[in-house]
Structures are given as C-alpha cells and as structure tokens.
Amino acid sequence: MTKERKPKNVFVEGAIPPEKIATSIAHHQVKTNIGAHDIFLGQIRADEIDGKIVTAIEYSAYEDMASQAIHEIREAAFEKFDLTCMHIYHSLGRVKAGEICLFVFTSSAHRKECFEATRFIVEEIKSKAPIFGKEVFEDETHVWKENR
Amino acid sequence: MKLTINYFGMIAEAVGSSKADFELHGKTVSDLKNELENTFPDLLGMSYQIAVNQKLVSSETEIMEQDEIAVLPPFAGG
Numbered sequence: 001m002t003k004e005r006k007p008k009n010v011f012v013e014g015a016i017p018p019e020k021i022a023t024s025i026a027h028h029q030v031k032t033n034i035g036a037h038d039i040f041l042g043q044i045r046a047d048e049i050d051g052k053i054v055t056a057i058e059y060s061a062y063e064d065m066a067s068q069a070i071h072e073i074r075e076a077a078f079e080k081f082d083l084t085c086m087h088i089y090h091s092l093g094r095v096k097a098g099e100i101c102l103f104v105f106t107s108s109a110h111r112k113e114c115f116e117a118t119r120f121i122v123e124e125i126k127s128k129a130p131i132f133g134k135e136v137f138e139d140e141t142h143v144w145k146e147n148r
Numbered sequence: 149m150k151l152t153i154n155y156f157g158m159i160a161e162a163v164g165s166s167k168a169d170f171e172l173h174g175k176t177v178s179d180l181k182n183e184l185e186n187t188f189p190d191l192l193g194m195s196y197q198i199a200v201n202q203k204l205v206s207s208e209t210e211i212m213e214q215d216e217i218a219v220l221p222p223f224a225g226g
Contacts, residue, residue: 042226061225062156062218065202090225102226122226130199130218131225132157144158145224146195 007071011063011092015099016041024087024105034084034107038114040122042102044095052137056096057145062130063092073124081117083108088121090131151180151211154218162190163219178207184219196221 012020021039028034047054070088077086085107095101104121106114125131126147133145153170160166163184170187172180177198185191197204199218200211211217 059225060157062154062199062202062220065199065218066225068202126226127223129225130156130220130223132221133224134157144221146222147224147226 007067008074008088010067010070010088010090011061012089014091014093015095016089016091016101016103018100020089021100021103021105024103028085028107031084031107033109035109036111036114037105037107038111038118039106040102040104040118041100042122044097044099044101046097047135049135049137049143052139052141054097054135055138056094056136057101058094058134058136058142059090059092059101060132060134061090061092066129066131069129070125073121073128076124077106077117077121080120081106081108081113083113083117086117086121088125090125090129094136149175149211149213151213151215151217154216156218157221157224158194159191159196159219159221162194163188172211175210176207177205177209177211180211180217181207194221 044057087105089103091101104118106117108114134142135145136142149172151170151172154167155163197220201216
C-alpha cells in the first residue's frame with residue numbers, strides 16, 4: 001500500500017552545492033535494501049548566443065504550481081517504478097555556469113528501476129513544472145531560456 | 149469582472165509587472181487572451197499558457213472572479 005505523501009520543498013536558493021549531493025548519498029548507507037542509486041545533475045552551460053557567452057541562469061517559478069507539479073511527478077514515479085527512495089531539488093535565483101541547478105536522486109533494489117525512473121522524472125520536470133530561466137550574459141543583458 | 153493576474157518570466161517583463169489587477173469583460177480564457185493582447189500588444193508574438201487555479205486550461209474554460217490566474221511563458225526548468 002502506498003502512503004499519502006505531502007508536497008516536499010524542492011527549491012534551493014542558488015546553486016546546489018556538491019556537498020549536498022555527497023551528504024545525500026551518505027544518508028542512504030543505512031538503507032541496506034537499496035542495491036542501486038541513479039543520479040541526474042543538471043549543470044549550467046556557458047552557451048554562446050549571438051556572440052555573447054551565458055554566465056548564469058536566473059531561475060524563477062510559479063512556486064505553488066511547480067511544487068504541486070513536482071509532487072505529482074514524484075507520485076507517478078513511485079507508482080510506475082519500484083523505488084525505495086527519491087529526492088528532487090531545483091535551484092531558484094542565480095546559478096553560475098558550471099554550477100548545478102537540478103539534482104534528481106533515485107534508489108531501488110536493482111539498477112533498471114532507478115535508471116528508468118530518473119529519466120522519467122527529469123523529462124517530466126522539464127515539460128510540466130512552471131519554472132522559468134533567464135540566461136544572463138557578462139554585460140548583464142539576458143535572453144529567456146525555453147525547454148525543447 | 150476584476151481579476152488579479154500573476155505574470156512570470158518574459159511575460160512579466162513584457163507587461164511590466166509580476167502581479168496586477170485586470171478588468172475582464174468576457175468570461176473565458178480565450179476572451180482573457182484577446183483582452184490581454186489588446187492591452188499588451190507585445191504578447192501577440194509570444195508563446196504563453198494560462199493557468200487557472202494552478203492548472204493549465206483550454207481556451208473554452210470559464211473564469212470566475214475568485215480564480216487564481218497566471219500567465220506562463222515556456223518552461224525552462226532543469
């Protein structure tokens with residue numbers, strides 16, 4: 001039987017520190033029914049757009065709707081895949097090129113479930129969560145990012 | 149009816165505000181889009197969706213006075 005889960009706060013102000021990822025892995029060492037972890041990390045690319053280099057992305061979101069959308073994605077993933085654990089974090093505010101803006105961490109008894117779940121979760125977040133990104137250039141001008 | 153509309157990302161930039169009152173004369177989402185585009189002609193060339201009470205809705209959806217309305221540009225999470 002699945003338990004009712006409340007929407008968790010997925011938003012982190014600024015970049016997701018690599019230490020948070022390491023700590024998160026360490027927290028799972030007591031859960032010995034897990035045999036496989038899969039991690040997706042989204043990193044800010046220094047894209048060149050019309051001759052200018054992106055130095056950061058400034059994220060904003062329709063937070064209540066985005067939290068609800070991610071909650072539904074989480075529930076759907078638990079329903080679809082036999083997962084032991086799932087963690088999702090997304091940045092808000094400014095994240096510099098090279099830094100991490102999305103952290104999806106799934107765990108299961110065997111590899112197949114967590115591999116598939118991670119891909120599902122990342123694709124769903126990109127298409128369903130109302131999160132917006134402003135690509136900021138060195139001279140502080142910007143363009144708006146759009147997921148394909 | 150008087151609505152309070154939330155604008156996000158490039159839409160907020162185009163209308164010059166992230167939250168503002170708007171007087172809707174029609175009653176559907178389609179009416180709202182037309183009236184918004186008349187008020188803010190910059191929206192005409194832009195891609196956006198309307199959320200009513202935090203759900204994406206179709207053009208035929210009827211709007212009520214207490215509804216939470218948001219105008220959302222393309223998503224860019226991840």
